[in-house]
Amino acid sequence: MDFGLPDDSRRFLSELRSYLDGLNLDKVVAETLEDDHEAGPAGQEMLAQMGRDGWLGIGWPAEHGGRGRSAVDQWLYLEEMAYRRLPAGGLSITSVGPTLMKLGTAEQKAEFLPAILRAEVRFAVGYSEPDAGSDVASLRTRAVRVGDEYVVKGQKIYTTGAHDCSHIWLAVRTHPTETRHRGLSVLLVALDSLGVTVQPIYTQADTRTNEVYFDDVRVPVANLVGEENEGWAAMMVALDFERIFVYAAALKDFEELVAWTRVFPSEKSPLIADRTVAHRLAEMAADLEVARLLALRTACIIDTGVVPTAEAAALKVWISELRHRIATEGLAIVGEHGQLKAGEDAAPAAGQLEHQYRAGTVLKFASGTNEVMRDIIAQRALHLPRARALGKVYG
Amino acid sequence: MADLRLDDIEQMLRDTARRFLRQVSVERLLSWETSEDGYDSDVWSSMVGLGWASLTQAAEGGGGANLIHTGIVLGETGRAGLPSPLFQTLVTVLGLTRLGGDPAALLAERLAQGEARAVTVAPADPGRLVTLTENPDGTAVLCGSPVLTEWALWAQTFIVPARVEGAPERCALVVVDAQAGGVGVEEATSFDNERIGVVTFDRVVVPASGVLSADVRADDLETMLALRDLLRCSEMLGGARRALELSVQYATDRVQFGQPLGTKQAVQHRCADMLIALDGAWLATFEALWTASTGPASTRSIAVARFQAARACEQAVLGAAQLTGAMGFTREYPLNVFFRRVKAQQLRLGSVTSQLDSLAAEFLAVSEGV
Numbered sequence: 001m002d003f004g005l006p007d008d009s010r011r012f013l014s015e016l017r018s019y020l021d022g023l024n025l026d027k028v029v030a031e032t033l034e035d036d037h038e039a040g041p042a043g044q045e046m047l048a049q050m051g052r053d054g055w056l057g058i059g060w061p062a063e064h065g066g067r068g069r070s071a072v073d074q075w076l077y078l079e080e081m082a083y084r085r086l087p088a089g090g091l092s093i094t095s096v097g098p099t100l101m102k103l104g105t106a107e108q109k110a111e112f113l114p115a116i117l118r119a120e121v122r123f124a125v126g127y128s129e130p131d132a133g134s135d136v137a138s139l140r141t142r143a144v145r146v147g148d149e150y151v152v153k154g155q156k157i158y159t160t161g162a163h164d165c166s167h168i169w170l171a172v173r174t175h176p177t178e179t180r181h182r183g184l185s186v187l188l189v190a191l192d193s194l195g196v197t198v199q200p201i202y203t204q205a206d207t208r209t210n211e212v213y214f215d216d217v218r219v220p221v222a223n224l225v226g227e228e229n230e231g232w233a234a235m236m237v238a239l240d241f242e243r244i245f246v247y248a249a250a251l252k253d254f255e256e257l258v259a260w261t262r263v264f265p266s267e268k269s270p271l272i273a274d275r276t277v278a279h280r281l282a283e284m285a286a287d288l289e290v291a292r293l294l295a296l297r298t299a300c301i302i303d304t305g306v307v308p309t310a311e312a313a314a315l316k317v318w319i320s321e322l323r324h325r326i327a328t329e330g331l332a333i334v335g336e337h338g339q340l341k342a343g344e345d346a347a348p349a350a351g352q353l354e355h356q357y358r359a360g361t362v363l364k365f366a367s368g369t370n371e372v373m374r375d376i377i378a379q380r381a382l383h384l385p386r387a388r389a390l391g392k393v394y395g
Numbered sequence: 396m397a398d399l400r401l402d403d404i405e406q407m408l409r410d411t412a413r414r415f416l417r418q419v420s421v422e423r424l425l426s427w428e429t430s431e432d433g434y435d436s437d438v439w440s441s442m443v444g445l446g447w448a449s450l451t452q453a454a455e456g457g458g459g460a461n462l463i464h465t466g467i468v469l470g471e472t473g474r475a476g477l478p479s480p481l482f483q484t485l486v487t488v489l490g491l492t493r494l495g496g497d498p499a500a501l502l503a504e505r506l507a508q509g510e511a512r513a514v515t516v517a518p519a520d521p522g523r524l525v526t527l528t529e530n531p532d533g534t535a536v537l538c539g540s541p542v543l544t545e546w547a548l549w550a551q552t553f554i555v556p557a558r559v560e561g562a563p564e565r566c567a568l569v570v571v572d573a574q575a576g577g578v579g580v581e582e583a584t585s586f587d588n589e590r591i592g593v594v595t596f597d598r599v600v601v602p603a604s605g606v607l608s609a610d611v612r613a614d615d616l617e618t619m620l621a622l623r624d625l626l627r628c629s630e631m632l633g634g635a636r637r638a639l640e641l642s643v644q645y646a647t648d649r650v651q652f653g654q655p656l657g658t659k660q661a662v663q664h665r666c667a668d669m670l671i672a673l674d675g676a677w678l679a680t681f682e683a684l685w686t687a688s689t690g691p692a693s694t695r696s697i698a699v700a701r702f703q704a705a706r707a708c709e710q711a712v713l714g715a716a717q718l719t720g721a722m723g724f725t726r727e728y729p730l731n732v733f734f735r736r737v738k739a740q741q742l743r744l745g746s747v748t749s750q751l752d753s754l755a756a757e758f759l760a761v762s763e764g765v
Contacts, residue, residue: 001405001463002398003685072397258759275752278761282702282754289699290675293682297399297674304398314671371660377670378663382643387658 003296005072012069013076019055025086032085033342033350035207036249036359038161039087039122047089047119056089057097057117064101064109065117071302075244075295083248090161092116092123095241096169103226103234112188124162124191126170126212127235129155134369136171137180137232141214143172143187145221145228150174150187152195152217162198162210167191169238170214175229184231186238188223189214205359242367243298243312247291250323253356254284256349257330264337264348277333284326291319310381313373320363320370327356399678401467408464412471415445419475421729424588427478432549433590434479440509442481449507451489460489462622462684466629473633476732478588480546482630483514486623487554490515493619494556494568495607502552502570513552513570516544516594519624519745521617525596527557527567533603537569537577537596545743547573547580547592555596556616559609566611569601576600587739588732621697622687624744628680628704631740632673634733635708638715639669641730645719662718669714672707679703695757702750705741712737 023046031040039047050056059074060066069077074094081088097116100108115121132139141154152172162168168189175183191198195217201209226234258281261272271277294315301308330353331338342351364370378384401409418438427434442448450465465485472481484506491503505511517524525539537557547553555569571578579595643666646657656662680703683696712734716723723730744750755761 001401001681001685002396003682004397004689006396070396272759272761275755278755278759279748279751281759282751285758286679286699286702286754289696290679290703293678294675296397297678300397300399303396304400311674314667314674317667318671318675371664374664374667375660377667378657381670382639382663382666383647384643384657384663384666385647385655387654387660 005076009070009073009076012073013080016055016077016080019053020080020084020086023049025084028087029085032087033352033355035205036085036087037207037362038090038164040164043087044119044122044164047087051118056093056119059094060097060113060117061101064097064113071244071299072296075246075299078244078246079248079295082246083252085249085252089116089119090122091125091169091238091242092121094244095238096123098241099234099238100225102237105222107222108188108225121167122161122165123167123169123188124159124165124210124212126156126159126162126168126189128158130157134372136235137184139171139173139184141170141172143174143185143219145174148221150219150221150224152187152189152214152219154214156212156214158201158209159198159212160209162191162212163200163208165191168212169225171231171235174231178229181232183229184235185228186225186231186234187219188225189217189219193217193219203359203362205355205362207359240307243302243308243315244295245298245312245316245319245367247288247295247319247322250291250319250326251288253323253326253330253349253352254281254288256352257281257326257333260348261333264334271333280329280333284322284329287318287322287325291315291322294318310377313368313376313380316367317370317373317377320360323356323363324360327353327360331357399681405463405467409467409471411445412447412468413474415441416471416475416477419477421727421732424476424478424729424732425726428588433588434549438477439479439481442479443509447481448484448488448509451485451492452503452507453492459688460492462626462688463681465626466681466684469626469630470633470636473630473736474637476588476634476637476729476736478590480512480514480549482626483546483550485626487513487515489622489626490554490556490568490619491607494611494615498604499568499570499607511552512550513554514544514546514550515623516542516547516553516555517620517623518542519743520749521620524566524616525555525557526560527569527601527606528560529609533606535567535569535601535603535606537571537599537601539596541579541581541593541595543583543743544592544594545589547594548582548590553578553594554607556611556619558613564613565609566613566616567609568607568611568616570605570607571596571599571601585739587735589736589739618692618694621694621701622692624701625680625683625687625697627740627744628676628700629684631708631737632677632680632704634737634740635673635711636677638712638730638733638737639666639673641723641728641733642666642669642715642718645722656718665714665718669707669711672703672710676700676703676707694753698750698753698757701744702747702754705744705747705750708737709741 027042028046057066058077062068127136129139143150143152170187170189174185195215197213199211262270298308334348340347342355451460488503491499528536553571557567559565577597577599581593583591585591649656680700683700686693722728
């Protein structure tokens with residue numbers, strides 16, 4: 001058992017820190033404070049710059065323009081970016097790119113991988129539909145092959161980032177009669193294709209997600225990922241690369257909360273001097289340490305060549321619930337001033353408590369709801385029995 | 396490279412311990428609990444023979460003890476629910492090794508070989524330690540309010556960490572014969588299956604040779620007591636893990652409404668939450684053990700481990716009590732042993748208030764009692 005970081009990882013981290021210290025990122029941070037799910041214009045500019053300087057694709061192999069570093073180093077990188085409230089390229093870097101390396105054609109690799117590392121190609125993920133949420137295998141968007149093209153018809157929803165991404169990683173039904181997991185395919189679709197309509201959906205956090213309509217959109221067959229009708233396997237590979245969830249954004253929220261309790265209502269008699277307040281903060285600090293350890297464990301498992309299923313689910317549950325709890329309990333500690341909206345000068349902790357109170361609920365159901373995560377833990381790690389199909393239980 | 400899995404040696408140690416402890420059935424546990432001695436001396440001799448009592452001795456070549464190995468073995472005795480003087484012996488050997496001089500090392504060696512019986516007398520709260528008053532002739536006098544001490548009646552010798560009267564930054568490590576004048580040992584009953592005594596020092600005169608070290612830094616002593624807590628966490632986590640295993644077994648075997656209980660999402664999610672909490676506490680505990688084995692102990696890591704283990708283990712046994720229902724409530728089903736032990740061990744770590752005070756001091760730079 002070894003909890004230590006190798007010297008080489010420490011060197012890598014300090015190089016990254018000096019590099020980031022040299023950039024002027026105030027605008028990017030301001031964007032993240034408003035919406036930390038997608039990079040805004042300044043964030044995209046930063047990512048393009050980082051791509052040019054070789055600071056994207058940390059875990060990508062050298063042959064695809066990456067640094068070929070370990071999962072632990074990739075995790076450290078993502079934590080550093082999150083702690084500074086910077087976007088890190090999202091799923092295009094961590095999931096879509098690596099999946100294409102594994103399943104993509106030579107042409108797809110040549111077309112997409114360098115463009116992802118230049119931050120010119122950014123993927124939104126098109127899984128959810130109005131009637132297919134957690135049960136994604138029930139999706140109905142159809143793709144019919146006509147010659148060298150698929151003709152896509154249907155609707156996706158809650159497609160976060162679709163309005164400023166270039167492409168969508170789109171799950172469609174390609175087999176006319178197969179149902180559920182069989183007969184699905186994954187297509188790489190340019191969002192400026194004829195027949196794609198992106199409509200905004202605004203959220204309680206003043207952030208934007210989207211509905212995306214596909215009205216006989218023509219997609220070259222060359223943009224099929226893996227085999228036709230084997231899309232479920234491609235979706236699972238993409239999911240396997242989506243296992244690291246970072247805690248440093250929650251740590252930053254926490255530190256800002258603590259800083260605020262040291263000066264409010266006055267430095268002479270601050271909130272933190274109240275033992276009850278200190279104890280609630282202390283508990284959060286201890287829970288953040290566990291978040292760090294669960295993340296480290298997940299990255300370490302990936303480095304052994306194993307996909308951490310239940311361990312990643314535990315990490316996701318812990319971090320998402322902790323981050324929202326810091327916001328919720330943080331506001332409870334703050335009291336009356338907590339009602340001030342982000343952007344108000346007197347809003348505590350740069351307004352992040354109230355913003356995360358509104359925005360953070362999404363963490364607990366996005367990327368697999370925490371209920372599904374707990375199912376996974378119970379069935380994969382503890383081997384509890386699965387329920388029989390509903391019809392049999394009640395029939 | 397960071398790797399949080401057990402390495403080959405650690406795994407072998409765990410497997411050997413688990414195999415050896417298979418003989419510990421619930422029937423034997425309950426019979427030891429009502430027996431005169433409270434433990435099985437044959438099992439204890441075998442444990443000493445396996446080298447378990449020497450795990451906290453300094454490593455050959457002068458390095459510190461391998462506390463990960465210690466934590467692994469204690470995790471297994473905890474998982475078995477075994478009452479024994481092992482924990483006290485390991486803590487006492489560790490204290491003698493870290494804080495005492497050469498005579499202490501000799502005594503530690505005898506304890507590690509099972510040739511002597513000694514326990515550490517120190518309350519959970521370092522503020523309530525026994526006081527030592529030094530005389531000009533080198534002798535000293537011990538005074539202190541009663542201290543709840545595991546396996547006090549089993550011991551021939553007490554190792555007493557004490558505050559030195561008039562020297563706030565200085566502490567001492569003292570060895571006292573259990574039969575010495577002024578030493579009181581009363582039997583008391585705890586609600587778990589460990590044996591407890593109440594030890595009182597009423598103006599106990601200690602000869603110069605009994606003061607093993609008279610200039611222990613207060614910080615070093617507090618770190619030593621924190622390490623005691625950390626080892627207790629590893630044992631407690633073993634018991635809580637067993638409670639989860641029993642729950643999963645029960646939920647898999649027990650059929651109601653035509654299906655195993657474990658198919659229900661309410662049951663699965665409770666088990667998942669127990670596992671997440673235990674894994675988190677286990678990682679925190681073993682990170683702190685690793686740190687203390689490879690360099691100076693981190694009181695911050697220990698504060699995290701203590702709080703997490705105390706909370707997670709309680710969550711696990713309370714969850715298990717709900718999941719196993721009436722069966723789990725009975726004496727014949729093993730859960731009750733772990734249900735009782737985990738809570739008693741948690742209480743031996745001190746109050747939740749003191750745990751949160753430690754965390755606040757470590758993370759928020761807020762001193763206690765502000």
